[in-house]
C-alpha cells in the first residue's frame with residue numbers, strides 16, 4: 381500500500397479539484413444523522429432526506445413530547461417503505477438541561493449592554509428583562525463573572541441566534557445578568573447553558589427514564605444518545621436501565637459535550653457503543669481555539685477502539701442559507717479526514733429552512749474527502765496499536781481490508797450476526813463499501829422465541845462505510861455459503877456498486893475460524 385504520511389493521499393492531483401465527481405448510489409461512506417423536527421417531519425421531506433443520504437434519524441426529547449415524536453416516527457416509517465431506504469432510530473435524552481418556555485411563541489429581542497434577570501420563579505412572565513428558568517438551584521450554582529448562554533432549541537454558533545449573558549450578581553432566586561450581544565430569539569423553547577458549571581442533576585434524569593421506558597420501548601429504539609455524559613458510570617447506569625426495560629439490544633452513544641465529559645473521555649468510551657462529539661455545548665465550555673484539539677483526540681481514540689464517532693454542529697449557517705460557509709465546508713471535510721464515522725445535523729434539519737440541501741451538501745463534501753482520505757496511513761496506525769497476539773478475527777479482518785486494496789476489489793462482503801465482524805472491518809477504514817449480511821439468530825427467553833437481526837442491521841447504519849442487509853436465518857445452514865453471498869452480489873449489482881468481473885473480498889467466520897476469500901462477480905473463485 382502507498383499513501384505516505386500525509387492525511388490526504390500524496391498522489392492527489394490538483395486537477396481533481398476541477399473534475400466533478402461521478403454520482404454514486406452511495407452518497408458517502410460517512411454516515412449522516414439528521415435530527416427530525418418541525419421542518420423535517422412530513423413524509424415527503426423525510427423521503428427526500430433518506431434519498432439524500434440520512435441513515436440515522438435523531439429524535440431530540442429536549443423538545444416536545446412522545447406524541448409529537450411518534451407522529452414524526454410514523455412518517456419516517458412510511459418514508460422508509462416508500463423509498464426502500466433503511467434508517468436507524470436514535471432517542472436523544474434531555475439530560476440535566478435548563479429550559480425557558482416561551483408560551484406565546486413571540487420572538488424576543490435582546491439588546492447588548494441591557495440587563496436581564498434570570499430567575500427560577502416560574503410565576504414570572506417571560507420578557508427581554510425576565511427569564512424564568514425551570515431549575516430551582518440556578519442562583520446557588522452561578523457566581524459573578526460566569527457566562528450563561530441562551531439559545532433556541534439546538535442553539536447554533538451564530539451570535540444572532542443565541543445570547544451571551546454575564547452574571548453580575550445573585551439575589552435570592554434571581555440572577556442579574558448583563559446582555560453581551562444583541563439577538564432575537566424565536567420559538568417556543570430556549571435552552572439555557574452555564575458554561576463550565578455542572579448542574580446538580582443526574583445525567584440520566586427521571587424524565588429521561590420515563591421517555592425511554594415509554595417511547596423507547598414502544599419503538600424498540602436502535603440507539604440512545606446519552607446527553608451530557610460525564611462518567612463511564614453514567615453509561616453503565618443507562619445500560620442497566622435498558623436491560624430492565626427489555627432494551628438490551630439498544631446501543632448507547634455517549635454524547636460528550638462538557639469539560640466533565642472530556643476529563644473522563646477514556647472511561648466513557650470504554651463503556652459506550654459509540655460517541656457523539658457534541659461541539660454545540662463543547663464550543664461553549666471550551667475556548668474556541670481548543671475544540672479541534674479535543675476532536676482530534678476523541679476521533680483518534682474512537683478509531684483505535686473501532687467504535688463509531690459522530691461529529692455535531694457542522695453547517696450551522698445552513699439553518700438559514702442554501703450554502704455553508706467556506707469554513708464549515710472545510711470543517712466537514714476535515715472531520716472525515718480525522719476519521720469520523722458520521723456527521724450529525726441538528727438545527728439544520730430540525731428547524732432549518734433547507735434540511736434536504738444540508739444533507740446533500742454534507743454528503744457531497746464527505747464523499748470528496750473520502751476520495752482522498754489516506755486509507756493506508758490510517759490502516760498502518762490502527763494495526764500498530766493493536767496488541768499482539770491479535771485475535772484471529774481482527775487479524776483476518778485487517779487482512780480482508782488489505783486484500784481489497786491489493787486486488788482492487790469493488791466491495792467487501794462480511795457475514796455477521798451481532799454486527800461485530802462488520803465493525804471490525806470498518807475499523808480498518810476500507811476505501812470501498814462494506815456490505816454486511818446480518819444473519820439473524822434465534823433467541824429464547826422464558827416467554828417466547830425471537831429472531832434478532834433487524835436491530836443489528838439498523839445499528840450498522842451508523843458505521844462508516846458499512847451497508848447492512850438482513851440475511852435469511854437459514855442462509856448459514858441451508859445450501860452452504862452461496863445463498864448469503866448471492867444476496868450480497870445481487871444487492872451490489874442492483875444498486876450499481878458491482879458489475880461483471882468485479883472482485884469482491886469476503887470475510888466470514890466458519891465455526892471457530894475466520895477466513896477471507898476473493899471472488900469474481902460471476903461467482904468464479906480466483907483464490
Ligand SMILES: Nc1ncnc2c1ncn2[C@@H]1O[C@H](COP(=O)(O)OP(=O)(O)O)[C@@H](O)[C@H]1O
Nearest residue numbers: 795796797798800801819855856861864888889
Ligand atoms: N457465506 C455465508 N452464507 C451465509 N451465512 C454465513 C456465511 N458465512 C458465515 N455465515 C454465518 O454468518 C454468521 C456470522 O456471525 P458471527 O460469525 O457470529 O459474526 P459476529 O461476531 O460479527 O456476530 C454465522 O452464523 C455464520 O454461520
Ligand SMILES: C=C(OP(=O)(O)O)C(=O)O
Nearest residue numbers: 637658659660661692726
Ligand atoms: C448535539 C449537541 O447537543 P444537542 O443534543 O443539544 O443538539 C451538541 O451540543 O453538539
Ligand SMILES: [K+]
Nearest residue numbers: 442472473474
Ligand atoms: K437533547
Ligand SMILES: [Mg+2]
Nearest residue numbers: 637658660661
Ligand atoms: Mg448539546
